[in-house]
Amino acid sequence: MFEYLLNRKLKIVVVGDVFVSPETMAEAVKQSPLEAGEIVSCFWGKDDKQNFTERQINIERNGPEAESYAEGLDEAIVDADILFTHFSPVPRTLIEKGKSLKAIFTCRGGLEHICIEAASNKNIPVVNVIRNAEPVADFVLGLIIALTRNIAVSHRGLMEGKWMKNFPNSEFTTTLSQLKVGLAGVGNIGIEIALRLKALGVTVIAHDDYISKERLEKNGLSDMMLVSSLEDLFRESDVVSLHLRLTDDNLKMINKKYFSFMKPTAYFINSARGGLVDQEDLIEALKSRSIAGAALDVFDSEPLSSESELLSLDNVILTPHIAGQTVDAIPKAPFMLMKEVGKIINNGVTDRIVNYENILNDRLK
Structure with missing residues (x-):
């Protein structure tokens, strides 16, 4: 699995935010088995944690269509091989624009921000990570x-x-x-x-x-x-x-x-x-x-x-929604995700690949 991502230079789009920076995500990619020919960085939302929280809650309750995605994604996704996001929404319309999209990575356990059905319809695997x-x-x-x-x-x-x-x-x-x-x-x-x-x-x-x-x-x-x-x-x-x-x-x-x-x-x-x-x-x-x-x-x-x-x-x-907040949980998430990608590439197996058929049964947090 994912053999098509090896031995070729990939265009990888990383979408960070106020909690996980695009720079951190790009560094995690560079330390992974993937060979990035080009890394395009986008930023979702504002540099404001309260604004992030409000939009996060809206997405968790209403899905990936509830909030706009990061600026620049319309152009960047067209010929991207991999989309690597933290919380920026990935709705159906964006997935359909990804004509070369081979995989979607997200460095969090929840998948409310991604239209899994649309990804599955295009045989695009979604890989996530349990960080907290x-x-x-x-x-x-x-x-x-x-x-x-x-x-x-x-x-x-x-x-x-x-x-x-x-x-x-x-x-x-x-x-x-x-x-x-x-x-x-x-x-x-x-x-x-x-x-x-x-x-x-x-x-x-x-x-x-x-x-x-x-x-x-x-x-x-x-x-x-x-x-x-x-x-x-x-x-x-x-x-x-x-x-x-x-x-x-x-x-x-x-x-x-x-x-x-x-x-x-x-x-x-x-x-x-x-x-x-x-x-x-x-x-x-x-x-x-x-x-x-x-x-x-x-x-x-x-x-x-x-x-x-x-x-x-x-x-x-x-307590004010702090159960998952430690100094290492969120910042290390992109690197944890790349370890999962390494497992897939090296062993062909991981329990972090999601598709539409199993998303309703996914209890992973």
Whole structure:
């Protein structure tokens, strides 16, 4: 596979942005097995991280047609062999203009910004990379401990001059090993979380319509129990953590129905996508204490409004969409992607090639 990219000079178009520069992407290409005869650099969006975030959310919810792509791509794509992007949209119209396009690379796990169907129709493989599975897994583990052991709320109390010893969950606060953690979705992040929890002696259960026993065995999780439905996961877990992609079908899927299944001693964590949750239903569950608490790194609208009722609750931890942010996760992503390209060229195999037939089943994060 990809033999046609070897032994020839390629025109490679790299599209960077405020988080991943075109210069970094070009350097990753130069260090790869690919021979670039020409590298054309484009920049998507503004040099403004808030603007990027707003456009990112729009694309994640509405697809690659929702935002304009980088300036200069109309001309550059016509005779390009490879398009290498971070988050710049790659809609159908752009793909159709790529008369010589052989592959599309993206240095992120999500694929909402690329029209996979159009690429597949032209037999153009899309290769992506999971750049932040470990940072997010570390973060979620931290949220579980901070939430169940009142670390965040007691810190806030001390900052307000309160010496707190009693909490709403004091009667059922327990050690980590006594909790049953339920993972809704077992992609790369879910697997990393499960491995961390397993090492700490925590019982982990999961629901994922697409995970295979072979993949669990390959990652040392053959003994992890899979439950048959999301409803069962919410009923049985002491902590529910979401790790799903946001699609038209699951927008605000986690609503009062699912919160009603949870134990009053159970906790809810969302570090995936804010749009998965009906935020008002979650607020009601927290206010009524029908669940013990929640930790949220993502919201239905970002940044979180200063008027949000979430800010007034004492049983929730709120963080500003930072679970995947470490000094190395995003900047190293282009180089991680080129390692995947090297695997394809050298071994002919990788699990990072996506096409339209498997995109709906892709749980990788």
